[in-house]
Amino acid sequence: AEGVVCGHDLFVASAMEPPDNILKVKTHRRGKDILIDHNYLEIASPTTSTKFGHYYDISKTMSPELLQSIKWHSFYLPEELSLEPKLKMCNMNCGYANLLHSIQRVIYQEGFDGSHPQKKQKNILRIGIQSLGSLLWGDDICSSDTPEDIHSLTKFLYVLRGLLRKSLSACIITVPSHLIQNKAIMERVTNLSDMVVGLESFIGSERETNPLYKDYHGLLHVHQIPRLNSLICDVSDTKDLAFRLKRKQFTIEVREAVLFHYFEPKRWNTWENRPTPTSLELEDFLVFHFHSSLIFFFLITLAVGARQLLETREEHLSSRLLILTQAERLCMGRRFFTAFHIFNELPCKGYGLSLFSAKASTQRGICSH
């Protein structure tokens, strides 16, 4: 949603369902249509692009006009495999090889890697890959302790990292880590990613009835923060994060009761009316809802080198954190969705990516990094 609002190009890849369903639209089904998920909406009045992040209302769908204003590309594995079933790349899984070729083609053709200098308008490509590593991608790391090819996923991530580093793109990947038995793979995957975030839901676990957690639906674990272009990284002081889903909003909050009084998102009609930070310097939240007792790792690889290509500081296109555009459908029985208050906290000088969109003012939040 954030990509649509900011006018960036999208690339949505899925093996589970047609990317059309991820961004559902009533009219077009194929081709370059944008699909928005029916749970996934946008509020009527997005604020100006200089501020980071927008609010989204999960109970409505995105207007088709907004969707048509951007260009998006889709990758639906069953279709792609039927076209090129034999594509091989360095002993990698066929599905991954196809996906890499597809991403590389889009990056090259649309000029995100600077290969078409005559293009006047530079844009960012936001890539979303759903459920990487699951059985649907043809990888058996989720289904067996001793997978046949344990290097496919890590090779894929390495090549993807290379593609992102040399182009103006950012990628968010969801991985069903609860299904992966081999911990060594998860360690390698974490090492190859820039930012790793995990969501843990209380549903189905003993924490659901724990009075400590009664206001929340799950915990948010930040496993790794990127340390790019700098010796230090921007580590938040607050590590105890939880999320909850309300009817229209999904929020991530610092898990302390006293802080709630300062933040009641529904009172924020516009960005200007938001409560000012207290002396504790509380930050904004990102709200997630997570309804299954599974831990998902979101691996996000960022394109840092691309930053030098952009001239406008306001764009901050080098790396953006896309927080999960959709949760793990495959694990969720019911229709579940989330709206994301997506962060566009971008490192200007590469101090790393902050999960929290800190003080909204561009001076502090974005440029200070």
Added chain:
Amino acid sequence: MTEVSSTRSVKARCGSFLVGTERGVQREGFQVAGRSSTAGSMSAAASPQGKFTLLRDTGTDGSFLVHHFLSFYLRAGCKVCFVALLQSFSHYNIVAQKLGVSLTAARERGQLVFLEGLKSCLDLLFGEEEPSGEPSPLQFISGSTSNLKALFDFVRTSLTPADSASWKGPVLLVDDLSVLLSLGAAPVAVLDFIHYCRVVVCSQLQGNIVVLVHGSEDAEDEENDLVGNSLGHHSDLILWVEGLATGFCKDVHGEIKIIKRLSLESTEQDLVQVYQYKIQERNVTFFARGLSAAVL
């Protein structure tokens, strides 16, 4: 060996760490505070050659050591071959500029040979055939060979001195050997590669090697542990960086254990020192355990 001189030799081996008075002395971007030793810093040229340094990090990011060694050796005038597998050139360049060294200038004057793993991998997979006919250093990714010979050949040709070269001892720096394991190299192949590099760089050319092996706290990756432990047995100096056992702290980012092998033949105990550190924007401060500036 008296205590003072053994400390001195440790500092000499460490080379890069500066030991000063309680106030600490700032130099080369790193400083050690709170130490009362009298030993001074040693430049890279005066420090012993032919040494193998292993950097290990578990549970935290030890790449600040790589940045440090890179800028240290470049400033000392050594010829450096940097195999950077995890990050792009611009990342290292920007950090090195904060530490006072320009990688672009070093590369242009031939002092630095930089292998950007990410770019090389992309060229291998998506690029056209090499016009010069040389195999890509990361050829093992494509599966055609299972050993790292191409990478070793790259290292050898870049560090073997040419006629007009006037640099001091060659140095091989590898950022993250664990990435090679992720890319499909067998642990034995990685160890063979390091062995060949040691023969050429340490023994024949009297240069130094610095290698980073990244691990995690849970130590579930057996192959990674195998490589790390095996290299540890062969190293002259091990710098082991770990996060604090008690969790995250704003003022102390982690602990570093310096293990110095006094002699590979004799049965003397290794010298072990533990410091804690805090990373700042252009600097890393080391201090004795419990003596963080925030506490004092």
